[in-house]
Amino acid sequence: xxxxxxxxxxxxxxxxxxxxxxxxxxxxxxxxxxxxxxxxxxxxxxxxxxxxxxxxxxxxxxxxxxxxxxxxxxxxxxxxxxxxxxxxxxxxxxxxxxxxxxxxxxxxxxxxxxxxxxxxxxxxxxxxxxxxxxxxxxxxxxxxxxxxxxxxxxxxxxxxxxxxxxxxxxxxxxxxxxxxxxxxxxxxxxxxxxxxxxxxxxxxxxxxxxxxxxxxxxxxxxxxxxxxxxxxxxxxxxxxxxxxxxxxxxxxxxxxxxxxxxxxxxxxxxxxxxxxxxxxxxxxxxxxxxxxxxxxxxxxxxxxxxxxxxxxxxxxxxxxxxxxxxxxxxxxxx
Amino acid sequence: xxxxxxxxxxxxxxxxxxxxxxxxxxxxxxxxxxxxxxxxxxxxxxxxxxxxxxxxxxxxxxxxxxxxxxxxxxxxxxxxxxxxxxxxxxxxxxxxxxxxxxxxxxxxxxxxxxxxxxxxxxxxxxxxxxxxxxxxxxxxxxxxxxxxxxxxxxxxxxxxxxxxxxxxxxxxxxxxxxxxxxxxxxxxxxxxxxxxxxxxxxxxxxxxxxxxxxxxxxxxxxxxxxxxxxxxxxxxxxxxxxxxxxxxxxxxx
Numbered sequence: 001x002x003x004x005x006x007x008x009x010x011x012x013x014x015x016x017x018x019x020x021x022x023x024x025x026x027x028x029x030x031x032x033x034x035x036x037x038x039x040x041x042x043x044x045x046x047x048x049x050x051x052x053x054x055x056x057x058x059x060x061x062x063x064x065x066x067x068x069x070x071x072x073x074x075x076x077x078x079x080x081x082x083x084x085x086x087x088x089x090x091x092x093x094x095x096x097x098x099x100x101x102x103x104x105x106x107x108x109x110x111x112x113x114x115x116x117x118x119x120x121x122x123x124x125x126x127x128x129x130x131x132x133x134x135x136x137x138x139x140x141x142x143x144x145x146x147x148x149x150x151x152x153x154x155x156x157x158x159x160x161x162x163x164x165x166x167x168x169x170x171x172x173x174x175x176x177x178x179x180x181x182x183x184x185x186x187x188x189x190x191x192x193x194x195x196x197x198x199x200x201x202x203x204x205x206x207x208x209x210x211x212x213x214x215x216x217x218x219x220x221x222x223x224x225x226x227x228x229x230x231x232x233x234x235x236x237x238x239x240x241x242x243x244x245x246x247x248x249x250x251x252x253x254x255x256x257x258x259x260x261x262x263x264x265x266x267x268x269x270x271x272x273x274x275x276x277x278x279x280x281x282x283x284x285x286x287x288x289x290x291x292x293x294x295x296x297x298x299x300x301x302x303x304x305x306x307x308x309x310x311x312x313x314x315x316x317x318x319x320x321x322x323x324x325x326x327x328x329x330x331x332x333x334x
Numbered sequence: 335x336x337x338x339x340x341x342x343x344x345x346x347x348x349x350x351x352x353x354x355x356x357x358x359x360x361x362x363x364x365x366x367x368x369x370x371x372x373x374x375x376x377x378x379x380x381x382x383x384x385x386x387x388x389x390x391x392x393x394x395x396x397x398x399x400x401x402x403x404x405x406x407x408x409x410x411x412x413x414x415x416x417x418x419x420x421x422x423x424x425x426x427x428x429x430x431x432x433x434x435x436x437x438x439x440x441x442x443x444x445x446x447x448x449x450x451x452x453x454x455x456x457x458x459x460x461x462x463x464x465x466x467x468x469x470x471x472x473x474x475x476x477x478x479x480x481x482x483x484x485x486x487x488x489x490x491x492x493x494x495x496x497x498x499x500x501x502x503x504x505x506x507x508x509x510x511x512x513x514x515x516x517x518x519x520x521x522x523x524x525x526x527x528x529x530x531x532x533x534x535x536x537x538x539x540x541x542x543x544x545x546x547x548x549x550x551x552x553x554x555x556x557x558x559x560x561x562x563x564x565x566x567x568x569x570x571x572x573x574x575x576x577x578x579x580x581x582x583x584x585x586x587x
Contacts, residue, residue, distance in 0.1 A: 058587075059587070062585075062586070062587060065421060066420070066424045067417065067420060067421075067585065067586040067587070068585040068586065068587055069585060082424055083424040083425065085424070088421065088422065088423075088424055089421070089422055092421075094421050096417055096421075097414065097417065099414055100413070100414045100415050100417045100418050101413065101415065102345075102348075102349065102409065102413045102415055103413065104348075104349040104350065104351075105348050105349065109344075109348040112344060112348075113341050113344050113345050113348065114341070114418060114422050116337060116340040116341040116344050117337055117338060117340075117341035117419075117422035117423055118337065118422055119337045157418060
C-alpha cells in the first residue's frame with residue numbers, strides 16, 4: 001500500500017507511532033533546502049536526526065508538522081499528515097524552538113492555554129511541570145526563564161497530551177552541563193516508556209547513548225539512515241598496540257587491509273576481524289599489548305559522512321573527532 | 335471549536351493587556367460622555383438636546399477594540415507562539431474562526447461596560463445640569479447598533495492583524511486609518527461619494543441616527559444605518575479571509 005493510499009483509507013494499526021518521510025522536497029526560491037528526502041522512523045524507537053547547520057533538519061521537521069508546505073513529497077505520522085490528525089497533541093508532542101512563549105505568560109499559563117486547546121484538564125499542566133522539574137518556577141513569567149528552563153518548558157509542552165510520538169528539534173541547544181545531564185535522563189525516561197522519539201541534536205554523544213537509529217542529513221539530502229549497528233558496519237576499526245609493530249604493518253598491507261598509524265604508535269586498522277590480525281601478528285612473531293575493536297562513535301561517523309559541510313565556515317569549526325578517519329593526519333597510512 | 339475558543343480566551347486573559355484596554359475604554363468613554371454632556375449650554379431647551387449623540391457616545395472606545403483585535407494574531411507572530419498554536423490546532427482556517435469567535439465573546443463585556451459607563455456618567459451629568467433623562471430620538475436602537483459596532487471593530491482589528499502580521503505596523507495602520515485617513519477620505523470629493531462603503535464610513539453609517547448619516551452632503555451615496563452595519567461586517571469578513579489567506583497560508587518557519 002502506498003502512502004497516498006493509506007491517507008485515502010485512514011491510518012492502519014501498523015502505522016501507529018510510525019513516521020514516514022517520503023520523497024520530501026522543499027525549495028525556497030533557488031535554494032533546495034530539502035532534496036528528495038525519504039526515511040522512516042519505526043514505532044517505539046528513538047531516532048537521532050543529525051546533520052550540520054543548514055542541512056535541512058528543522059525544515060524537514062516543520063514540514064512533518066504541517067508548518068511548512070512541502071514543494072513535493074509527503075510526511076506522515078501514523079499514516080496521516082499532521083493536519084489530518086484528529087487529536088494532534090495526543091498523538092504527537094513537538095518542541096521546535098525554545099522561544100515560543102509569550103513573555104508575559106507564566107510557565108503554567110503557557111501550558112494551560114494548550115491544555116485548553118487540546119481539551120485536557122488544567123491539572124495536566126502541573127503534572128508535566130513536575131515531570132521536567134519546573135514546579136517551583138511554574139508561576140514565574142517566561143521572560144525570566146533561563147535557556148535551560150525554556151527548553152524544559154518546551155519539553156513539558158510536548159508531554160501534555162501524553163503522546164506516543166515526540167519530535168524534538170535541538171532540545172540540548174543552550175543547555176549547561178547540568179541541563180545536558182538532565183536531558184540525558186529525560187531521553188532515557190522517554191525511551192523507557194516506549195515512545196517514538198525523533199530528536200535532532202548536535203549533542204551526538206547524548207543521542208548515541210539513547211538512540212536506536214540515526215538519520216544523517218547533509219545539504220538537504222539523506223546521507224545515511226539505519227540502526228546504530230547498521231551505521232557502524234564498515235566503519236569499525238581495530239586498534240592494535242605493541243612495542244614493535246613494523247612487521248605487522250607489512251603483513252597487514254600484504255593482506256590488503258587499510259588503516260593508519262596513530263601518533264601514539266598504535267595501529268588503527270579498518271576491519272572487524274580481530275582473529276585475522278591476531279593470526280598475522282602470531283605468524284610474524286609480533287608482540288601485542290592490545291588488540292580490540294574501536295568503540296562505535298556516532299560523532300566520528302557524523303563528521304566522516306558530512307565532511308566538507310564546514311569548509312566554508314572558516315571559524316566555528318566542529319570539534320575534532322577523537323579518532324580521525326584514515327589518512328586524515330600526518331602519520332603514514334598502512 | 336469550543337476548546338479552541340476556550341484556549342484563545344485564556345490567551346487574552348493571561349496577560350494584563352485586556353485589563354489596561356479595559357481601563358482605556360472606560361477612560362475614553364467617560365471622557366467622551368463628559369465632553370458631550372457638560373458642554374450642553376444650560377439654557378438649551380430640552381427639545382434642542384441631541385439625546386441620540388449622548389446615549390451613543392460609547393462607540394468612541396472602538397479604537398481600543400480595534401487595537402485589541404490587531405493584537406489577536408500579531409502577538410502570535412511577534413512572540414512565535416504561532417508555532418505551538420498551530421501544533422495544537424493545525425487547521426489554520428479553523429484557528430482563525432476560533433480566534434474571531436473568541437474576540438467576539440471578549441468584546442461583548444467591553445461593549446457592555448462602555449454602554450453602562452456612558453449611561454451612568456450621562457445620567458449623572460444630565461441630572462447635575464438639570465436636564466431630563468430621555469431615551470427619545472431612536473436612542474435605544476442607536477445604543478444597540480453602537481454596541482454591535484464595538485464587537486465588529488474587534489473583529490475588524492483581528493482581520494487587519496492577520497493581513498499585516500507585524501504588530502507595530504498593524505496598530506499604526508489601524509489607528510491612523512480610523513483617526514486620520516478616514517477623515518481625509520470623507521473630505522476628498524471623488525472618494526467622498528462612496529465614503530460610506532469603506533470600513534470607517536460604514537461604521538459611521540451604522541452608528542448614525544438615520545439615513546441622513548450625520549448630515550453628510552448630498553453628493554455622498556447615503557445608506558441606512560443597518561446597511562452600514564452589513565457593509566462593515568462584509569469588510570470584516572473580507573479582511574479576515576484575505577488576512578487568513580496571505581498570513582496563515584504562509585510557511586511558519
